[in-house]
Amino acid sequence: MQLCVKVAKDNTGFIRLWIDDTLIAEQSNTRTLPTSRDGLGNWGIGDYWNSVPYISDPNDDSQKWFFIDEVIIASDLPGYGAPTTVDSNGYPYIIPSLRVADLAA
Numbered sequence: 001m002q003l004c005v006k007v008a009k010d011n012t013g014f015i016r017l018w019i020d021d022t023l024i025a026e027q028s029n030t031r032t033l034p035t036s037r038d039g040l041g042n043w044g045i046g047d048y049w050n051s052v053p054y055i056s057d058p059n060d061d062s063q064k065w066f067f068i069d070e071v072i073i074a075s076d077l078p079g080y081g082a083p084t085t086v087d088s089n090g091y092p093y094i095i096p097s098l099r100v101a102d103l104a105a
Helices: none
Strands: 002-006 013-019 022-030
Touching: none
Parallel strands: none
Antiparallel strands: 002 013, 013 022
């Protein structure tokens, strides 16, 4: 799974979601930051939000598994390495076959 977020205080922001190399969801022309913020202070990956689990039955231990294999973060800010590949829509994205080890110097 790959998620791309353009951070914006106005309606130039967007969110895109890919599974493998298929774009399955896109929300464009949207604000992704409050107007009082200039950027993201932090971000996270998890199964809780405001002390509420993202599972239908918090007492069912079989629903409490959460695995992440690898995380790659890219930015188009100067000095960082933005993705150079594009999907079938021409959107920049990280090819699904790229692994963290491929980026090691």
